[in-house]
Amino acid sequence: MKIAVVGTGYVGLVTGTCFAETGNEVICVDIDAKKVERMRQGDVPIYEPDLDVLFARNQKQGRLKFTTDLQSAVDHAEIIFLALPTPPGDDGQADLKYILGVAKDLSGMISKYTVVVDKSTVPVGTGERVHAALAEKLDTDLFDVVSNPEFLREGVAVDDFLKPDRVVIGTESEKAEEVMRRLYEPFVRSGNPIIFMDIRSAEMTKYAANSYLATRITFMNEIANLCEQTGADVDAVRKGMGSDTRIGKRFLFPGVGYGGSCFPKDVQALAHTAGQYDYNFKILDAVMDVNTRQRFRIADKIEAYFGDDLKGKTVSLWGLAFKPNTDDIREAPALYTIDRLLAAGANVRAFDPEAMDNVKELYGDKVTFCGDQYEALQGADCLGIMTEWSVFRTPSFDRMKEAMAAPIIFDGRNLYDLRRMVEAGFYYDSIGRSKVG
Structure with a gap:
């Protein structure tokens, strides 16, 4: 099938790449010309396990293309996915300006029957607003609006997309239902359901x-x-x-x-x-x-141990991403911890396998970013564990003690066995368990 994906953020890029992997012809659209050129050169702009392999294969075989030209993508497509950001406003309401803006653009571009799919997470009633925007210049026989929410877990998003627990489709159109069924049947061959419902219920789901x-x-x-x-x-x-x-x-x-x-x-x-x-x-x-x-739990524990004034103290942090196997730092607890530690006067040394470049953009030289987890421990008065990356699960405790000024760990992810920490000679304070050492 011929597909356009508008927006190449996390959801859009995974969606476009995975649809191409099953043989569809996909054009991904973005207004960022530099980003589009990077992707044309084979550079994947986000870190997600296995995405780079699928990206390279489908781009090489001509099924995955990138453009800034929305009209050319519309002319190509029988299905258009809107995978645009819906950031929260000050009151928590999702901002729909990007989705509704593109829908208005599409109303002047579509010339054949097209299924327009809300892939972004949107509030109940958005499908009707998108329909109204499209209908400004379009005959309603030329399009249907569908809600198809994503249920991707960062770190395993490719697997989630290719082998979904379920696919939720919101539509009142039999014609659109048949198009979406054909599109998703290759992904549910093991028997997991495609669940059809009305648009508002899909949005609420x-x-x-x-x-x-x-x-x-x-x-x-x-x-x-x-x-x-x-x-x-x-x-x-x-x-x-x-x-x-x-x-x-x-x-x-x-x-x-x-x-x-x-x-x-x-x-x-x-x-x-x-x-x-x-x-x-x-x-x-x-x-x-x-x-x-809860975001401040590790900072609370550190200040309870050392006092509110952390001047002269060096705190090492392992993990900056909000979860392992991603470079996503949006609303990451580590960032709230860094802010609190810096405000208390601490020196912060940090390591994360993938997210450090993103955090550097926020903090610059206020934080010392290190080449590996042991370098981050050099001279540290304590360690705070913020993300459960696999590389942190079985470290050398001897190397840790040699590097640190004091063998003190505050573990926000409960990575280690309490008895093992006693044997290793650490003071160890985790979440919901007894302090040891």
Whole structure:
């Protein structure tokens, strides 16, 4: 099938590349000419495992192309995906100016029947607004609007796209339903469902799913904080809970709060939608409040140990991305930790396998960025672990002790066994477990 993807951010680039991988002819459109030229030269602008391999293969074989010319992409396409940013405003409402702006542009460009798909995460009712924008200059027989929310986890997004748990399609058009069914059938050959519903329900499904997962994480963070007060062990509690088939094991790991491009803004947006309908969504308000506090959990622990004045102290941070296997630092807990440490007068040395360039743009020489995790420990009075990269899971504790001024670890991801840390001779303070050392 002939596809155009408007927007080459995280969702757009994964979407376009994976559709090309199943034999479709894909043109990706972006207004950033320098970025388009980079991609034409084979440079993938984001880090996502396995994306570079698919990107190179499909570009080489001519199925994946890039342009700044929206009209040429429209002329090519029978399906147009809108994968544009929907950043939150000051009130938490998703900003739809990019999506509605492109929809207005498309209204003057489409000349044959085309399915226009909202791939971005958008509030309930956006499909109708996109339809109205397209209908300004178009006969409604020439297009259908579809909602097709993405459920990609950064770090495993390629696998999620190629082998989805489910595909959600929102449409009231039988013609558009058939087009979308043909497009997605190669991805669900193992029997996972394509679920068709109305557009508003599809839009709500995305927000409901992400907000529920954010709530699970937040609930476990509250349990972990209570475990620290009561002397319980959150790892044992998590295993006891997760073995209940009604609950399940996933998204029950405590830590320093959720971040990234989806959960924070989606929870805010759903809460804003509730407010528009005069509904007091108390759970979401609590989730946002708890997550805001949880982001500072490691900074709290460091200041509780050393005092509020950290002048003269050197703090090493392992991990800057909001989760492993991505370079995404949007709403990353590490950034809130850095701000707090710098404000308290600490020197910060940091290492992350992929995200350091992005963080350098924010902090410059205020933070010392290091070549590996052991270099980051040189002279450190303590270590804060912010992201659970695999390279941090089995370090040499002897090398760590040699490099550090003091063997003190504050672990925001619960990477290490408590008994092992006692044996290694560290003071070790993690999330929802007893302090040791």
